[in-house]
Amino acid sequence: NFMLTQPHSVSESPGKTVTISCTRSSGSIASNYVQWYQQRPGSAPTTVIYEDNQRPSGVPDRFSGSIDSSSNSASLTISGLKTEDEADYYCQSYDSSNRNWVFGGGTKLTVL
Amino acid sequence: QVTLRESGPALVKPTQTLTLTCTFSGFSLSTSGMCVSWIRQPPGKALEWLALIDWDDDKYYSTSLKTRLTISKDTSKNQVVLTMTNMDPVDTATYYCARIPASGGSCYGSWFDPWGQGTLVTVSS
Numbered sequence: 001n002f003m004l005t006q007p008h009s010v011s012e013s014p015g016k017t018v019t020i021s022c023t024r025s026s027g028s029i030a031s032n033y034v035q036w037y038q039q040r041p042g043s044a045p046t047t048v049i050y051e052d053n054q055r056p057s058g059v060p061d062r063f064s065g066s067i068d069s070s071s072n073s074a075s076l077t078i079s080g081l082k083t084e085d086e087a088d089y090y091c092q093s094y095d096s097s098n099r100n101w102v103f104g105g106g107t108k109l110t111v112l
Numbered sequence: 113q114v115t116l117r118e119s120g121p122a123l124v125k126p127t128q129t130l131t132l133t134c135t136f137s138g139f140s141l142s143t144s145g146m147c148v149s150w151i152r153q154p155p156g157k158a159l160e161w162l163a164l165i166d167w168d169d170d171k172y173y174s175t176s177l178k179t180r181l182t183i184s185k186d187t188s189k190n191q192v193v194l195t196m197t198n199m200d201p202v203d204t205a206t207y208y209c210a211r212i213p214a215s216g217g218s219c220y221g222s223w224f225d226p227w228g229q230g231t232l233v234t235v236s237s
Contacts, residue, residue: 044208047225050225094221100172
């Protein structure tokens with residue numbers, strides 16, 4: 001079993017770039033794909049990145065994902081920040097050993 | 113267009129059993145590789161994966177909650193049902209169902225998309 005750890009909150013100004021990290025506690029981050037979900041207040045989550053770095057249709061290319069084996073972490077980068085990007089962001093991966101899906105604790109992004 | 117909708121009681125008493133239904137459209141759970149899952153989110157807290165059922169009727173549960181959960185499907189009605197026994201106030205949460213599309217022929221390791229709107233369940237006497 002592993003955990004995914006995210007910073008509790010990040011903030012940045014409109015037009016800037018922000019990166020949210022997601023660190024896997026054990027096992028390789030590259031073992032299973034990482035997904036990222038955006039959740040605005042009062043709404044269900046929606047996918048912004050799947051399979052480490054793929055964007056669903058309709059998600060702007062300001063959103064990008066990557067993994068770094070040296071830090072055993074995944075990252076979500078949002079460039080050209082807009083006020084509408086203000087939301088909670090969750091990373092998610094899969095534990096093959098017990099067929100459980102694992103979520104990070106979520107990061108609150110404030111754009112101010 | 114794929115849609116999912118959760119339904120069930122808004123209020124349950126401690127020790128009771130919760131039964132939630134996910135009614136979906138736009139896909140079939142008899143399609144090879146397809147899965148449906150339940151996820152919950154206590155107010156102000158993180159998402160927590162609960163259970164999954166696949167096209168072949170295989171079922172998997174959260175390690176921490178598996179003794180209390182049962183998932184089942186009715187393919188003819190396009191429904192997936194989750195039961196959770198011995199409800200406690202800490203189980204107060206919004207419960208979501210979500211499709212897990214097949215990736216590489218299997219949903220295992222894939223992502224949740226789309227999600228239902230969620231249904232808030234409060235556990236209180």
